[in-house]
Amino acid sequence: MKKQKRTLIIVITAILVLTALLLGLLFLLPEDDDDSSSDTSDETINLIDKTKADDDETVDDPIKKIAIKLQAEEYEIVPGDDDQLVVAGYEDLPVNTTEIDSLVRSLSNVDANRKVADNSDNQKDFGLDKPRSIATVTYHDDSVVVFELGNEAAGDAGSYLRIQSDGPIYLVDSYFAGWLLKESVNYIGTTLITAPSAKSESDGDTAVLKDMKLSGSVRASKPFEFKVNQTDSKSLSTFAYITTKPFVKGASEEANKIAQAVTSLNAIQAVKAYPKSGDLKKYGLNNPYSVCEMTLAVQSMSSSDDDDDDSDTTVTTYYNSTKHKITLGSKDEDGNYYAMVDDIDAVYIVSPSAVPWADKQYGDIVTTMLFLQDITSVKSISLKSGGKTSSFELTHYPDEEDRDKSMVVKSGEKTYSTPDFRTLYQVYMMVYRHGELDKKPTGDADIVFTLQPIDKSADRVEARFYRQSASLYGCVLSDGDFYTVRASDIKKMLDQTENFLNGRKVSTE
DSSP, rough: OOOHHHHHHHHHHHHHHHHHHHHHHHHOOOOOTTTTTTGGOSSSSEEEEOOOOOSSSSSSSEEEEEEEESOOOEEEEEEESSEEEEEEEEESSOOOOOHHHHHHHHHHHEEEEEEEEEOOOOSGGOOSSOEEEEEEETTTTSSEEEEEEEEGGGGGGEEEESSSSSSOOOEOOOHHHHHHHHHHHGOOOOOEEEOOOOOOOOOSSSEEEEEEEEGGGGTTOOOOOEEOOOOOOOGGGOOOOOESOOOOEBBBBHHHHHHHOSSSSEEEEEESSSSSSHHHHTTOSSOOOOOEEEEEEEEEEEEEETTHHHHEEEEEEEEEEEEEEEEEEETTTTTTTTEEEEEEEEEEEOOGGGGGTTOHHHHHHBOSOOOOOOOOGEEEEEEEEEEEEEEEEEEEEOOOOSSSHHHHHHHHTTEEEEHHHHHHHHHHHTTEEEEEEOOOOOOSEEEEEEEEEETTSSOOEEEEEOOOOSEEEEEETTTEEEEEEEEHHHHHHHHHHHHHHHOOOOOOO
């Protein structure tokens, strides 16, 4: 028993001695130096700062010249005629001053995230044996710095950069690296069309679309034109825009939407300066998909006294007209159009939203109504169907205050309800344009609608309807226009005419 106690005491003593030795070693070890490694520092390293002169005053123009060498091209950015920096050789193209100013700011004061190597012994590991970009920058003090951009670091940490041959290698953020990788076309200006300016003394004058002509392969069979409505025609008086080719008609709300969107044009970016014939073919501009020729102007509206009845009339005039031509080719992988504008010798990409007219057809722009004419200007209407013709003679009494007595409707010797005929008149107008026809129908029509105006100098409306299918009729108008209408609209026209002639309620529903 005594022997076991002695053994236990020896073991405990040995443990205490070992513990004391370990504690002693811990206290004797040197403390960690927090500044022993620059690689783990969160502080950035300033490599270049040329924003101030020797007198500590801010420099307005810190860079004189930039030369960029990429794997695909080399170019220089130099002062132009007005001392604005511009890509050499692009002096006659618009300048993207915003991009150039941002590039200058980035190269005038350069920070690195950290140093990754003290020298370039292992430059190949960082992609600096074959740099992705070399930027040679001449600063305001005539000092020259060469920036060499290597590979991207793992994990989106940035890219490797060197600013002196065989010197240290740094890690810079991806934003700065992006500036060194931009192609020359990025510095071509993207503001292609600006709205014409109103006079300084003007009050309420507005830039507007005055006229537009649309052509191109997308509408090879029917190019068309529309313009601001300046006619005296009563039948067109309610339209802000009218089509002028191939037919003179009122334009739909679609024309107004286009007009509101086209007084200026900005591209996403330029893709090719001074394109050759091969470039035009590549971008689909040798056989343009869509072409827009338009006139912008400032619209001024003023009041003018009418001497005849002492009332004010509105007089609309236009000034500062500018003409533009926009040519669209094929689309890029993002669905944007390749485009050329006016006499700017460069190919751009533009968003579809910037060119809302690109796909529009005549049928999208022209009014969908069969006609739009004040009933007070109508002398007679006839409807021929199935060998039967229904004719209506209208007599107007403009001085009559009672609306129902201001017009008398007769068919033969019988007088019919004026309110019901007004409803039937709406039904006739609502035989809507539905779609386009490749070929004009000919021969004897199944149904013929004729409207004769009171004014002999005004155009008569004649619509000839030809059955195309169970759901469609072809419509040929007296002005030469032709398109499709729904069979359901034709049926409503015939049914409501029968209701009217038989004294039944007429409905537009």
